[in-house]
Amino acid sequence: MARGAGQSRMAMHLSRKFRALAALLCAASVAACSHSTSAPGAGASPAPAVIKIGIDLPLSGADASVGRSTLNGMLLAIAQANAKGLPGKFKLETMQLDDAVQGVHSPEQGVSNVKTMIADPSVLAMLGPYNSNVASAEIPVTNGAGLAQISPSAVSDGLTLGADAATLRRDNPAQNAFFRVCTTDSRQGSAAAAFALKFGWKKAYIIDDDETYGLDLANVFEHDFAAKGGTILGHDHIAKNTQDFKSLLTKIAATKPDLIFFGGTTSTGAGLIRQQMFDTGLGKVAFMGGDGIPDIATVAGPRADGTYYTLAAPNAQKLPSAQAFIKAYEAAYHKPIGPYSANAYAAAQVATVAIEHAIVAAKDAMPTRAQVLAQVAKTTDVRTPIGPISFDANGDVRQPVLSLYTIKNGKPVFLDQINLK
Amino acid sequence: MHEFLAQLVNGISLGGIYALIAIGYTMVYGIVELINFAHGDVYTLGSFFSLAILTALGATGELHGSVLVIDVALSLVGAAVCCGLIGVLIERLAYRRLRNAPRLAPLITAIGVSFILENVMQAWKGSAPLPFPDVLPNPTFALGPVSVSMQQLVVVALALVAMVSLQIFVSRSKTGKAMRAVAQDRQAALLMGIDVNRTIAITFLIAGVLAGIGGFVSGVYYQSTWFLNGFGAGLKAFTAAVLGGIGNLPGAMLGGFSIGIIESFATWKLGGQWSNVTVFAILVIVLIVRPSGLLGRRTQEKV
Known part of the structure; x- marks a missing residue:
């Protein structure tokens, strides 16, 4: 009992400090952002410009066995997009953050991870989280920042539907930044x-x-x-x-x-x-x-x-469209796919396709988060291992298979x- | 009626585990007035040691005959001895130097030791719940209208044997007498030629041994263990010690069994989400009526 009280007091203290720090970081990121959009204009820099995709999953603890196989699906899609090459000679990198604290997925840690991603101006989209309660803590943050967020597996209805979803989008009610390739x-x-x-x-x-x-x-x-x-x-x-x-x-x-x-x-x-x-x-x-x-x-x-x-996914083993993915996954990781690996791969595909479109729309310059978000929302029939994916206005898939x-x-x-x- | 008895048996089994841990809290408090928050984690460590020993012996499923007896005995005794030694080590390294410091210092240290143990266990076996081999054959016996499983009998029997022998040890043996003397007045005991350091170390040893037995029992009873189990179980056991009157041995046993039974009945009648609320509400009420706990008397004899 004494311990619980001590922890919450410490958390309060930390959060006050954290807010001050976050404010500083925000200011810094605005400055950095204006800097980096002008950088590709310089043209002939030898190193390719980097676009980052943030990934937030439970990577340790009780959820790690599913978290890892989900991460692998995402990394595979991103590696394949890099191998194929992006327009404007951009290169994709990931920022992988773990939202498990002492072995259990934590909404607080998820929010802190998302803030870390937002502070880095080269992060243009994020994948995850795995769990619905983490998603429900993160959505107000990504919504406020206009960062496109695609979850492979967060299935709770209230994340996209009804009054609950409206509450989550309170900072920016006109815009939806949360999408998911699973059903509800x-x-x-x-x-x-x-x-x-x-x-x-x-x-x-x-x-x-x-x-x-x-x-x-x-x-x-x-x-x-x-x-x-x-x-x-x-x-x-x-x-x-x-x-x-x-x-x-x-x-x-x-x-x-x-x-x-x-x-x-x-x-x-x-x-x-x-x-x-x-x-x-x-x-x-x-x-x-x-x-x-x-x-x-x-x-x-x-x-x-x-x-x-x-x-909340079709059986990837049974889908003809998934065979190439399963082969590539097993070749890369020497393990059978996990329950949400195919969904994770699909979520990452949606993100990379949207980023490619956004680069083209920005005439091979570094796109903004808003441009990427607009492209994610427009996702139509992206061909993935779990079937073609299109989003409705709420950010849900149009043809759910269970x-x-x-x-x-x-x-x-x-x-x-x-x-x- | 049948369900009432079945829930009573569930509650007594759960209470047996709480009682084994509660004794450790109460003994240590009685002798050095320290709430040893690391004690719940020593209990979890007990189930980790049992699991490691059973794994090393190659026991993965149900055992029979002499193999059963040997493996179970090795696992139980091994866990008890290791936890006893860990208890002594914790006292020697973390608490002894703070014995005359203000009371908050050792308390915070205890919380720190608890975090260290939790993280050591996490590093050792990972942070996912671990399956514990189902070594004990589990026939059920009909006791009148209610059926009691072998596991439940083992839990209750081990808890009772441990507690009775401890009670005899403290009230009859010379070391027990020394423990009671140190609890009453450490300075005077020192002047009478009692080795206070040794007596306190023995107290931590016994507390650790009981926690180790509790850890083994919980592994066998739930067939699983997890590095954070000690936090919840430790809190309940500490509550049991306070309910019974902290510092009082029979009180800790009574408190442990009471809390197990209350929790079981609350889950049955009110639903699982109300079990913790009920336990702590009853604790609050008891402490308002009897601030020193059910069996706590305002005497100076504390062990």
Whole structure:
């Protein structure tokens, strides 16, 4: 208790200092920016001018296994764009920042990373973050700065839709700077409900982790599952950093569910819940979640078998358009692709295509962030491993495809996919 | 009724782990009046040591017969001994020089040691939760209308044995007498020829051993461990020690079991997000009514 209070006091103190520092950096970046736009005009400089793409992902800790494979997808697309050559002899570089603090993705760290990117005038677009709660902290900052932001995987509805999204864009309501190549929670929850009923699971108990992503997903699942004739036995929220779920699961076991649906990620509880289901007589009951739990076997070990999850992406292995990407990925990293590698590659493709268009529009001069943002918003049928990508006015993809997987012998097995329009 | 008993068993098992940690807080407080915030992390370190020993022995799944007994014993004793030594080392390096400093200095040092241990564990095994091999066969026994698993029996049995032997040790042995004397009046104990440094080191050793046992037990019970577990568990165990009356051994046990049971029932009746709120609300109420805790008396005998 003493420790918590001490930390928050320290954070307050730091944030005051940080604001002063940020103000200084802003002033510096304005000066630097005017300098660098005049630089390419000089023409014959031997070194190619550099455009940076910021990348913000959880690269350490519990989310690192998915964070790394996501990063690799982005780096591959950027390397390929460099190899092909950009107009105006520009070269792409990345600024990679980790938003995990002590092993868990942190919205505060995400915001601090985005401010670092904005302070560097050569950063013209950013990719990430991985998690919705981090995105919801970052969007006001990128929106205010007019920096185009493309997430491979942040699926919470409120990031692009409705009153929540309007609040996030409060600094600059006329402009949207946040885009995503994945679909949304509501579609993921709907798809999960449809799949569950298709398998004949009629009675579900819902648990969520009380975070932006998990709560949304669980609520949409609850609504759709009940609307389509399923029975909801109960809906519980769990506290952060809980280790013991046996009391909760004992209570759930008494309701005799066909299915336990979890809104959240492996690190916020899915792994431990799946494991403790076996200690409370629920080992044979199906366990289902969204795209937060593909890495559940890293925590639950052999007990992960019998877990089902949706991905807000098509199965890249099954798409003809993805074969070249998968080959290139495996050749570069000697590993199979991760759950969001293809999405990450697609997000980076959207960014590089927009940057190329912006360079052409600026007549081979260094484009501005506003020009790049305008090009990202205009994205139409960019051909990616997950299909052609076009954005609507909210920054969402126009043709969302979702897929369902299960875990067998510790490995993900593809089951089904649907196209929700 | 059946569910009530099942939740009671869950609560007692969880409480057993809290009690094992709470004893460490209460003993150290009793003897040097220091809230050793690093203690929760020593507990996590216990599960890391057990995991490392089991991995080194090649135990990955359920074990049987003599292999089971040997591996479990080595892992348990190894974790207990290592944690005991770590406890002594922490006291020697971080706290001893500050024994006569203002009270805040060792407290802040304890928080610092806690961060150091957390980061050492993160560097050692990474920051993701780790699966713990499911070594114990887990048959369930029917105790009347309620079924109790082998793991739960092991948790409770180990906790009880550890606590009873500790109680006997403190009240009967010569070292226990020395501990009580140092707790009452360090100067006088010194004048009577008691080796105060040695007595305090033994206190930290015992606290560490119990934390190590707790770490092993939690690994077996949850089949997982994580470098930050000690923060949450340590906070609850510290609460248990305060609830029971800090400085009082039976109080720490009572507090640990109470908090486990309260948490379990709160999750059952109010939902998981209310369990922590309920625990701390009850703590506040108890402290208003009985500021020295459930069993805390205003006597000078503290261990």
